[in-house]
Amino acid sequence: DGGITQSPKYLFRKEGQNVTLSCEQNLNHDAMYWYRQDPGQGLRLIYYSQIVNDFQKGDIAEGYSVSREKKESFPLTVTSAQKNPTAFYLCASSIGLLRSSGNTIYFGEGSWLTVV
């Protein structure tokens, strides 16, 4: 089945450690996104990428990094510079904007990151 796979579902991080969240899609989508969600809050955009080897900062990019070496993959690294990383992280993708004007964004099932 086509979709977006995030892993791991649950991740624990020690203070000062970097961790990487995986996001893979087999939808042949050009655009991919990372959002952060804190309990009881809405989604905030961290980074997004419209094409391979290119990405832009969202609203809360500080303390995070991404790469887009392959169309299917958009991993997110939560660095030690992120002071409050405990949150629910959502990866999403959509057909490239140049191919459709009413693109729908599809989400993975999310990853829970907890700092211990």
Added chain:
Amino acid sequence: DAKTTQPPSMDCAEGRAANLPCNHSTISGNEYVYWYRQIHSQGPQYIIHGLKNNETNEMASLIITEDRKSSTLILPHATLRDTAVYYCIVRVGGSGTYKYIFGTGTRLKVLA
């Protein structure tokens, strides 16, 4: 960036229509309005989207005002499984760079 404003919470009786409003007064002419819902600790699920005309699918109807400053999502016969947070979002950007802006959503509770 275009922003959306939604009431934080709503209740609806089971079997009745749920009407969820959204204000997007700064939306530009070519920006679509999307609706998603999220059940606790899951990824948001797509419901419907539209540009100018009203839209209907198997899940819901979307009514967009003529001036496009607001819209209403209608769940015609709400069930307990429709209890979720509903997000009205717009896609903003241009010149090859687009992003989807989420607000805080409306927490809909369907009551038995």
